[in-house]
Amino acid sequence: MAAWIAAAFLALQPALDNQATQAFTVEAEGLRHQSGFLCPKSLPDAILVGSRNGLPEDSTAAGTFCEYQEDGQPVAYLSFSPKQDAPLTNGWCRSLPSKLRLQMGPRLPGIAKYEDVQAWPQGLPSPTVLGEPLAPVTCLLGRPPFTPAIIVYSVAAIEYDAWTVRAVNTPIPPPCCAGYRGARLTAKDMLALILILETTDKFSPPAS
Numbered sequence: 001m002a003a004w005i006a007a008a009f010l011a012l013q014p015a016l017d018n019q020a021t022q023a024f025t026v027e028a029e030g031l032r033h034q035s036g037f038l039c040p041k042s043l044p045d046a047i048l049v050g051s052r053n054g055l056p057e058d059s060t061a062a063g064t065f066c067e068y069q070e071d072g073q074p075v076a077y078l079s080f081s082p083k084q085d086a087p088l089t090n091g092w093c094r095s096l097p098s099k100l101r102l103q104m105g106p107r108l109p110g111i112a113k114y115e116d117v118q119a120w121p122q123g124l125p126s127p128t129v130l131g132e133p134l135a136p137v138t139c140l141l142g143r144p145p146f147t148p149a150i151i152v153y154s155v156a157a158i159e160y161d162a163w164t165v166r167a168v169n170t171p172i173p174p175p176c177c178a179g180y181r182g183a184r185l186t187a188k189d190m191l192a193l194i195l196i197l198e199t200t201d202k203f204s205p206p207a208s
Contacts, residue, residue: 017050039066044187167195
């Protein structure tokens, strides 16, 4: 009975818009990239809608990515591109607001709070692939009010084999200049970290 209910539930889910068919295979758990990493089907308050060619910040770049939405709006991306000199740079991180057209709030000097490229947060389990430790890095931009901060973007990235894997979180901002109202799910602002942990945990070596 439980299996039948699960199958019926999956049948009601919208079909994934797998545009990058040369790079992704549809599985029950989500979209499997040719690298072996998985775009999981659902995250806290975010649903996988499909794959795209290019990268979230540059549709002409070499790579592919998965897109996640909340209430019809993009809130996270998991991208795969050929390995580069560094998985993240300060310049790349700081270019995201303009490239992704993110809401920056009041344009006042010093109002943004950049956290440039740094190591994985202490206190969180560090991602591994098949038991192999990685060297994940992150960057973030917040804006006031800072209690809690309004996250403009947060990014986590790893390198493995021939691939750079980046998770970008762009939470839906609150209306106008106010902060968030009422209780807020912390995971909404941690989707980049969650995505990296999920995709590394579900890694499956590609067929040779």
